[in-house]
Amino acid sequence: xxRIIIADDSSTARMMIRRCLEIVGFNETIFEEAKDGRExxxxxxxxxxxxxxxxxxxxxxxxxxxxxxxKASPKLVNIPVLxxxxxxxxxxxAELKKKGAFAVIGKPINPAMLNEALAPFLPE
Amino acid sequence: MAELQKMLAATLAxxxxxxxxxxxxxxxxxxxxxxxxxxxxxxxxxxxxxxxxVVMELRLGIAEDxxxxxxxxxxTINAEDITPEQIVDVLAETLNxxxxxxxxxxxxxxxxxxxxxxxxxxxxxxxxxxNTIFATRYMANGLPISIKISAAxxxxxxxxxxx
Numbered sequence: 001x002x003r004i005i006i007a008d009d010s011s012t013a014r015m016m017i018r019r020c021l022e023i024v025g026f027n028e029t030i031f032e033e034a035k036d037g038r039e040x041x042x043x044x045x046x047x048x049x050x051x052x053x054x055x056x057x058x059x060x061x062x063x064x065x066x067x068x069x070x071k072a073s074p075k076l077v078n079i080p081v082l083x084x085x086x087x088x089x090x091x092x093x094a095e096l097k098k099k100g101a102f103a104v105i106g107k108p109i110n111p112a113m114l115n116e117a118l119a120p121f122l123p124e
Numbered sequence: 125m126a127e128l129q130k131m132l133a134a135t136l137a138x139x140x141x142x143x144x145x146x147x148x149x150x151x152x153x154x155x156x157x158x159x160x161x162x163x164x165x166x167x168x169x170x171x172x173x174x175x176x177x178v179v180m181e182l183r184l185g186i187a188e189d190x191x192x193x194x195x196x197x198x199x200t201i202n203a204e205d206i207t208p209e210q211i212v213d214v215l216a217e218t219l220n221x222x223x224x225x226x227x228x229x230x231x232x233x234x235x236x237x238x239x240x241x242x243x244x245x246x247x248x249x250x251x252x253x254x255n256t257i258f259a260t261r262y263m264a265n266g267l268p269i270s271i272k273i274s275a276a277x278x279x280x281x282x283x284x285x286x287x
Contacts, residue, residue, distance in 0.1 A: 009241070010217040012198060012210070016147075057220065057239055086224020090233040106228065107221040108146035 002123065003030045003047070007040035007066065008055035008084075016109065017053055017084060023111040025123050037061030041069055044076055051121060056085035056096075064099070071100040082117060084109055125257070127287050128278070131230070132258040136271060139225040140262060143218060148197040150190075152262040152269065167268065168211065169247060170219045173240040174227060177284055179276035181255075182226070183245065184219040190267035191215055216242035222271075230285060257281075 004026060008014045014033050021029070032049070034040035038061040040054060052070070056063035063083055070076045080102045088096075088106040096104050103117040115122070137154050144150040167185040174180040186194075188211065195210045196203055219242050227237045255274040262269040275281050 010213055010220070012213045012217045015199065057241060059241060086221050087227075087237065087239055088224070089228045089231060089236065091236045095236065107224060108143055110146060 001028055001030055002026065002051070003032065003049040004051045004053060005032045005034060005040055005043050005049045006053045007034040007037060007058065007063065009035050009058045010055075011035075013055060013084075013107070017114075020109055020111045020114045021053070021118075024115045024118060028123065037063060037066030037069075040066055044070065044079065045073075048076055048079055051080050051082065051118075053082045053084060056083060056087050064096070067096070067099050067101060080121060125278070128282055128285070129258050131285065131287065132273060133260060135226060135229045136258075136260065137262075139222055139229060140269070140271070143222050143225060144194070144264060147218065147221070148194040150194065150197075150264050152264045155261045155263050155268075167270070168215055169245045170212075170215045170242045171245050172219055172223055172242045174223065174237060175240055176238045177231070177235060178281045180281070181274045182219060182223050183270075183272040183274075184215070184222065185268075185270040186215055186218070187267040187269070190264055190269070193265055193267075194218070212244055216244070232284075232286070235284065 004021065006014050006017050018031050032043055034043055036058040054063040054066055067081055070079060070081060081100060083096050083101045083104045084107060086107045088104050093104040105113050105117055141152045144152055166188050168188050168191060169183060169185040171181055171183040191211045191214055192203060192206055195206050195214050223239055231237060257273050257275045257278055259272040
């Protein structure tokens with residue numbers, strides 16, 4: 001069974017992301033939630049997930065810092081990171097992809113956006 | 125200033141409608157600011173800062189009854205099961221999404237921007253001051269929404285927006 005960590009300080013955003021992931025095919029999945037980057041990193045170190053979906057703007061540790069920690073860790077470097085944030089114009093998207101995010105989606109999200117971004121990772 | 129306000133009016137109308145439609149299938153309609161606005165007594169407010177490339181404050185007020193409808197739709201729960209935390213979180217997430225969409229639409233594609241975390245505030249409209257560059261009102265499901273934008277450096281903002 002796949003494991004996905006969703007990191008966002010908004011419980012509403014986490015719920016929406018989870019629901020959209022279930023709609024696109026991740027229904028047989030274990031979801032874990034973190035309300036900031038620090039919590040997400042702790043969860044990842046304890047048990048590396050198959051995918052991290054993270055917001056950018058979070059207290060304690062933001063998504064960009066989290067991404068940098070992940071890419072600097074030999075244990076976590078290969079975990080795909082999808083960024084979902086309200087701060088995603090083309091310049092920011094390019095910057096985040098350069099730092100290691102495989103895709104960047106702007107809020108508000110919908111299942112079609114996730115389906116497109118996650119095509120290589122969708123369950124068979 | 126008129127050109128900036130025209131740009132903000134058109135962009136805000138588009139992004140607020142898209143945001144609420146996407147989040148909770150709710151359509152918004154801009155109302156004449158000259159008309160009397162419903163009492164702000166039962167409205168909840170939140171604000172956030174755009175910290176780069178220019179400092180701005182966005183303040184969003186939404187009627188609590190409308191927030192309840194949004195929470196009910198998004199969480200697919202009954203009205204009696206809504207918690208105060210869900211109302212505050214939905215309000216903050218709405219402004220966060222709205223602010224991001226607004227800046228993405230306004231700024232040139234090669235210009236990055238940063239937002240602060242949303243903060244709940246007591247005053248919905250925080251009466252207009254010298255820094256207010258735009259204030260408007262919308263109705264959704266017959267309930268009011270207000271938005272106010274302030275900027276620390278209007279001329280700098282106009283330069284970035286190529287106005």
